[in-house]
Amino acid sequence: xxxxxxxxxxLEAAVNEFSKLPGIGKKTALRLVxxxxxxxxxxxxxxxxxxxxxxxxxxxxxxxxxxSDTEICDICADSGRDQSIICVVENIKDVISIExxxxxxxxxxxxxxxxxxxxxxxxxDLEIDxxxxxxxxxxxxxxxxxxxxxxxxxxxxxxxxxxxxACQVKITTIARGIAIGNELEYADEITLGRSIVNRTPFSY
Amino acid sequence: xxxxxxxxxxLEAAVNEFSKLPGIGKKTALRLVxxxxxxxxxxxxxxxxxxxxxxxxxxxxxxxxxxSDTEICDICADSGRDQSIICVVENIKDVISIExxxxxxxxxxxxxxxxxxxxxxxxxDLEIDxxxxxxxxxxxxxxxxxxxxxxxxxxxxxxxxxxxxACQVKITTIARGIAIGNELEYADEITLGRSIVNRTPFSY
Numbered sequence: 001x002x003x004x005x006x007x008x009x010x011l012e013a014a015v016n017e018f019s020k021l022p023g024i025g026k027k028t029a030l031r032l033v034x035x036x037x038x039x040x041x042x043x044x045x046x047x048x049x050x051x052x053x054x055x056x057x058x059x060x061x062x063x064x065x066x067x068s069d070t071e072i073c074d075i076c077a078d079s080g081r082d083q084s085i086i087c088v089v090e091n092i093k094d095v096i097s098i099e100x101x102x103x104x105x106x107x108x109x110x111x112x113x114x115x116x117x118x119x120x121x122x123x124x125d126l127e128i129d130x131x132x133x134x135x136x137x138x139x140x141x142x143x144x145x146x147x148x149x150x151x152x153x154x155x156x157x158x159x160x161x162x163x164x165x166a167c168q169v170k171i172t173t174i175a176r177g178i179a180i181g182n183e184l185e186y187a188d189e190i191t192l193g194r195s196i197v198n199r200t201p202f203s204y
Numbered sequence: 205x206x207x208x209x210x211x212x213x214x215l216e217a218a219v220n221e222f223s224k225l226p227g228i229g230k231k232t233a234l235r236l237v238x239x240x241x242x243x244x245x246x247x248x249x250x251x252x253x254x255x256x257x258x259x260x261x262x263x264x265x266x267x268x269x270x271x272s273d274t275e276i277c278d279i280c281a282d283s284g285r286d287q288s289i290i291c292v293v294e295n296i297k298d299v300i301s302i303e304x305x306x307x308x309x310x311x312x313x314x315x316x317x318x319x320x321x322x323x324x325x326x327x328x329d330l331e332i333d334x335x336x337x338x339x340x341x342x343x344x345x346x347x348x349x350x351x352x353x354x355x356x357x358x359x360x361x362x363x364x365x366x367x368x369x370a371c372q373v374k375i376t377t378i379a380r381g382i383a384i385g386n387e388l389e390y391a392d393e394i395t396l397g398r399s400i401v402n403r404t405p406f407s408y
Binding site: 023033066 | 236
């Protein structure tokens with residue numbers, strides 16, 4: 001469905017703004033805009049202002065580069081968390097995912113991307129130097145790399161491993177294996193092979 | 205996926221705003237917000253301001269109740285269009301859909317909804333009186349009802365028919381039949397029956 005004619009230039013502008021978002025086509029954008037048009041004015045104003053504030057007021061934690069409302073994020077500032085282990089992740093979404101598992105109680109370091117020659121992302125574009133600096137300062141015992149098991153993720157992990165190998169720090173990575181709920185039959189052979197080599201004691 | 209902890213209250217606020225939209229869950233909302241966070245500030249400001257302007261500056265055409273940037277919309281103001289036929293539609297989206305077919309050159313009347321006792325929408329909630337008034341003023345020859353062939357659509361069409369039957373005006377409705385591209389085999393019998401009764405001369 002293409003739109004040859006919009007009854008209003010402002011409507012068209014709003015539809016265009018929404019359709020710039022990833023995964024939102026013109027038809028969905030129109031539906032969203034017409035929905036907003038029927039909402040109370042203060043609600044729509046709040047929506048608009050939240051977006052504007054988002055860019056102006058959000059901070060990135062000076063230590064781990066996670067999103068934060070303050071200079072140092074709540075996780076870094078939490079003395080109840082294990083300050084000796086840093087989980088290295090690609091982006092903020094990964095921090096949220098890992099926090100949701102409630103299985104990690106250390107600190108984070110957000111790289112802000114992943115090494116990708118295809119997309120022109122070099123190590124210098126990422127927060128790698130600041131990670132090395134955090135490790136060099138001493139108290140860190142373990143660097144836990146929670147990067148995707150993709151070519152880029154593995155490249156980044158290997159680069160970090162080389163960079164940190166001089167430091168007295170244990171380097172770990174997330175376990176790779178058959179995803180829970182997946183059938184063995186459909187697992188690729190590299191994953192299956194890895195899950196055999198890294199077999200773990202049975203627990204229930 | 206639920207989010208127990210957000211690294212930032214502002215991030216959470218933005219995600220909540222997006223997830224209020226129809227069809228947007230928390231996970232999609234987070235993806236959209238993180239996308240916006242990586243866009244240039246002026247672009248995000250423009251997005252926010254467009255939403256705010258949407259509610260403040262958009263008009264509804266005084267004649268047909270379509271969305272408009274001016275008091276009378278471009279369609280009503282266009283002397284090149286047939287001023288003797290009014291297409292009655294449920295909402296603004298239908299105007300856009302019909303305009304996109306380029307098969308209609310008359311005027312519109314947007315009811316702003318459809319009679320639905322289930323949802324508590326009564327005839328008085330819709331722009332029906334203003335339609336009767338437009339017809340009573342004279343120049344209209346035909347009222348073309350382009351309402352969905354649903355129970356609510358048919359109820360609304362029947363109500364309009366009764367309201368307008370006293371006026372000297374031809375009342376028509378969109379053709380119902382087998383949708384182009386659909387297989388006869390899968391058509392419901394009411395639609396199939398209707399498409400037999402209303403068979404049309406073959407043309408190619």
